[in-house]
Amino acid sequence: MASVTYKNVYKRFGDVTVITDLNMEIADKEFVVFVGPSGCGKSTSLRMLAGLEEISEGDIMIGDRVVNDVPPKDRDIAMVFQSYALYPHMSVYDNMAFGLKLRKTPKAEIDRRVKEAADILGLGNLLDRKPKALSGGQRQRVAVGRAIVREPAVFLMDEPLSNLDAKLRVSARAEITKLHKRLGTTFIYVTHDQVEAMTMGDRIAVLADGILQQIDSPRTLYKRPNNIFVAGFIGSPSMNFFNATIVQEEGKMIVDTGDFRVEIPAEKQATFKDVVGKEVVFGMRPENIHVPQYAPPGIVAAPFDVTIEVVELLGHELNIFATSGKNSLVATVDTRLEANVGNKIGLVMDMGQMHIFDKNTEMAIR
Amino acid sequence: MKRQKWSGIIFVNGFLLLIVILWSIPTLGLLVSSFRVPFDIQTSGWWTVFPHREWQTVAVIENPRETLGVDPDTVMEIEGVFGTFEEFREGVASGDLQVTWIGNKRIGRVEVQEEVWTVNWDFTLQNYQTVIFGRDTEIQNPDGSSQTIPGQDMQQAFLNSLAVSIPSTVIPILIAAFAAYAFAWMKFPGRRWFFIMVVALLVVPLQIALVPILSDYNALGINGEFLSVWLAHTGFGLALATYLLYNYMSTLPRETLESAFIDGASHFTVFTKLVLPLSVPALASFAIFQFLWVWNDYLVALVFLGVDPSKKVLTQRLADLTGTFGNAWHLLTAGAFVTMILPMIVFIVLQRYFVRGLMAGSVKG
Numbered sequence: 098m099a100s101v102t103y104k105n106v107y108k109r110f111g112d113v114t115v116i117t118d119l120n121m122e123i124a125d126k127e128f129v130v131f132v133g134p135s136g137c138g139k140s141t142s143l144r145m146l147a148g149l150e151e152i153s154e155g156d157i158m159i160g161d162r163v164v165n166d167v168p169p170k171d172r173d174i175a176m177v178f179q180s181y182a183l184y185p186h187m188s189v190y191d192n193m194a195f196g197l198k199l200r201k202t203p204k205a206e207i208d209r210r211v212k213e214a215a216d217i218l219g220l221g222n223l224l225d226r227k228p229k230a231l232s233g234g235q236r237q238r239v240a241v242g243r244a245i246v247r248e249p250a251v252f253l254m255d256e257p258l259s260n261l262d263a264k265l266r267v268s269a270r271a272e273i274t275k276l277h278k279r280l281g282t283t284f285i286y287v288t289h290d291q292v293e294a295m296t297m298g299d300r301i302a303v304l305a306d307g308i309l310q311q312i313d314s315p316r317t318l319y320k321r322p323n324n325i326f327v328a329g330f331i332g333s334p335s336m337n338f339f340n341a342t343i344v345q346e347e348g349k350m351i352v353d354t355g356d357f358r359v360e361i362p363a364e365k366q367a368t369f370k371d372v373v374g375k376e377v378v379f380g381m382r383p384e385n386i387h388v389p390q391y392a393p394p395g396i397v398a399a400p401f402d403v404t405i406e407v408v409e410l411l412g413h414e415l416n417i418f419a420t421s422g423k424n425s426l427v428a429t430v431d432t433r434l435e436a437n438v439g440n441k442i443g444l445v446m447d448m449g450q451m452h453i454f455d456k457n458t459e460m461a462i463r
Numbered sequence: 464m465k466r467q468k469w470s471g472i473i474f475v476n477g478f479l480l481l482i483v484i485l486w487s488i489p490t491l492g493l494l495v496s497s498f499r500v501p502f503d504i505q506t507s508g509w510w511t512v513f514p515h516r517e518w519q520t521v522a523v524i525e526n527p528r529e530t531l532g533v534d535p536d537t538v539m540e541i542e543g544v545f546g547t548f549e550e551f552r553e554g555v556a557s558g559d560l561q562v563t564w565i566g567n568k569r570i571g572r573v574e575v576q577e578e579v580w581t582v583n584w585d586f587t588l589q590n591y592q593t594v595i596f597g598r599d600t601e602i603q604n605p606d607g608s609s610q611t612i613p614g615q616d617m618q619q620a621f622l623n624s625l626a627v628s629i630p631s632t633v634i635p636i637l638i639a640a641f642a643a644y645a646f647a648w649m650k651f652p653g654r655r656w657f658f659i660m661v662v663a664l665l666v667v668p669l670q671i672a673l674v675p676i677l678s679d680y681n682a683l684g685i686n687g688e689f690l691s692v693w694l695a696h697t698g699f700g701l702a703l704a705t706y707l708l709y710n711y712m713s714t715l716p717r718e719t720l721e722s723a724f725i726d727g728a729s730h731f732t733v734f735t736k737l738v739l740p741l742s743v744p745a746l747a748s749f750a751i752f753q754f755l756w757v758w759n760d761y762l763v764a765l766v767f768l769g770v771d772p773s774k775k776v777l778t779q780r781l782a783d784l785t786g787t788f789g790n791a792w793h794l795l796t797a798g799a800f801v802t803m804i805l806p807m808i809v810f811i812v813l814q815r816y817f818v819r820g821l822m823a824g825s826v827k828g
């Protein structure tokens with residue numbers, strides 16, 4: 098049980114800087130998810146914490162101990178790898194007991210902990226099996242079990258669910274969340290899957306190009322993204338972005354994309370008065386675009402017209418890919434809409450959920 | 464499509480079968496010959512142990528001029544076969560009979576032969592007995608007493624070969640496994656250059672090193688000792704062993720090793736508890752390579768062990784067999800088989816590793 102701190106951490110491979118000035122404080126017992134596209138440095142950040150990669154600059158602390166030069170085995174951490182990294186020639190029991198044996202834990206204690214972990218994970222009747230006789234889901238649980246028995250201060254997971262099929266992933270997700278509650282240990286979890294990130298994390302750290310974009314609770318990340326990258330990365334389908342200008346006419350403030358104009362609600366006008374007349378990026382999530390007749394009550398609706406290009410009915414939702422002049426957009430609308438390709442229809446945007454970003458810095462204006 | 468597949472399978476299997484047969488025939492011949500009596504080996508091929516047709520003399524007619532009343536200067540009829548004298552000298556065949564005139568016109572004899580099915584099944588264990596236990600020679604001393612000189616056998620040579628081969632296999636594997644692990648998984652300055660050196664050593668021919676090593680051994684005073692051959696084979700085998708094991712060990716999944724490091728393992732623990740057990744296929748396949756090579760080696764043993772009879776290895780004894788007894792084919796074949804037994808056992812026992820080891824890294828799983 099310990100907090101984790103990254104302090105001005107850099108990681109360079111030769112001339113390439115893969116982590117730039119990473120600062121993060123992870124509280125004790127917190128579940129933090131590192132998320133980002135491949136190559137964003139999320140795994141490297143985790144591996145530096147595990148001691149598998151050297152730190153080029155800065156400090157990493159576990160609790161209040163700087164662990165830069167502490168070997169992995171002395172960091173009081175346990176890690177679950179994407180490939181599970183089980184020891185193929187050892188039984189499930191020995192796989193879990195390996196770390197404890199190396200630490201000269203008494204036999205009875207090893208036995209107790211392994212049995213307990215096996216109970217938690219439902220591996221009780223598999224303890225004598227070799228990894229190759231296990232299914233993917235079972236292997237994944239053994240990998241988790243191997244980490245649990247160590248009773249580490251920090252639990253590290255590097256895409257542990259990526260090799261599971263979609264259905265298993267959903268149940269495994271819930272299991273890991275439950276496990277976190279039960280163990281009350283700091284969890285750091287790396288994934289490229291935003292659904293995993295949103296559902297599991299107390300807080301989510303979004304990384305891109307080795308730079309921490311934002312670390313916040315899932316709700317904040319979704320509602321108040323710091324910049325265009327976070328706004329586009331979180332949410333599915335991705336947020337729509339339009340190049341636009343903010344204009345002020347007769348006391349109204351209007352976002353003008355050239356193809357359509359939507360009005361900014363009165364209570365938000367103060368926020369954007371500094372960017373009036375400037376070019377900005379206007380962001381609107383697909384789920385905040387509605388068909389007028391099915392729009393939820395109480396929204397600040399701004400109407401505009403589109404031409405439907407592609408229709409995707411997923412059952413519980415209907416995605417329409419449409420164009421409005423030179424702009425294209427995605428809208429997740431009520432499934433009752435009879436949408437046909439080529440139709441021109443009117444939609445409304447919920448302007449209460451609008452986002453405006455600076456065009457140059459890509460930072461949110463709010 | 465299906466038809467094509469079938470014909471493909473038949474073609475491939477047929478081709479493989481052909482290769483197997485072609486490669487096994489010499490061994491079979493050697494095996495059969497080793498059980499045949501010396502006279503047979505020198506007069507007929509080993510394949511005559513299989514049923515075959517052979518001319519067998521059924522009747523001999525002495526002095527045919529008198530007994531048969533034939534004139535060799537004209538066309539003759541003997542046993543219903545016609546021919547001139549010249550033709551009968553070569554042998555005239557007609558139907559199942561072959562009639563041959565042996566000798567000159569005046570006092571020859573005629574052999575009538577019939578072609579019959581036969582097998583040459585005159586087998587003996589004497590060859591093996593001589594080869595394995597030696598043949599005692601009794602000589603008469605000038606004073607009339609007789610003396611028995613025990614023959615040279617292969618038992619000592621067999622033991623010597625074991626004494627050379629086993630350490631010469633185990634030592635390089637031990638050293639190479641450590642080296643390969645270090646090259647594959649440890650960071651140290653100059654790792655790359657050291658490894659390039661190892662690879663470069665792969666292509667150095669053994670013969671180049673013989674003389675310098677011999678002079679070093681002389682200086683150290685270990686020339687002619689088993690230790691000298693062990694060291695030589697270790698040195699010559701180490702480059703290939705390191706390279707082979709490195710290739711295998713570097714394909715072990717990185718995450719598994721990292722997981723062990725996090726679990727609290729040191730490099731040594733990872734090596735002994737994880738990498739060694741997982742590298743068994745590669746270790747075994749190199750062990751076969753090295754064992755066969757050392758077992759069959761003649762040159763290194765000859766150069767470093769010398770010709771001390773008590774230290775001769777099998778290959779040397781085998782060479783002696785032909786030397787001591789002239790062209791003693793029967794002994795050579797039996798000796799060759801005695802020599803082959805152990806490598807064959809080693810190969811058959813470890814062959815699944817051999818194939819797996821050669822395939823290492825090429826396929827997943």
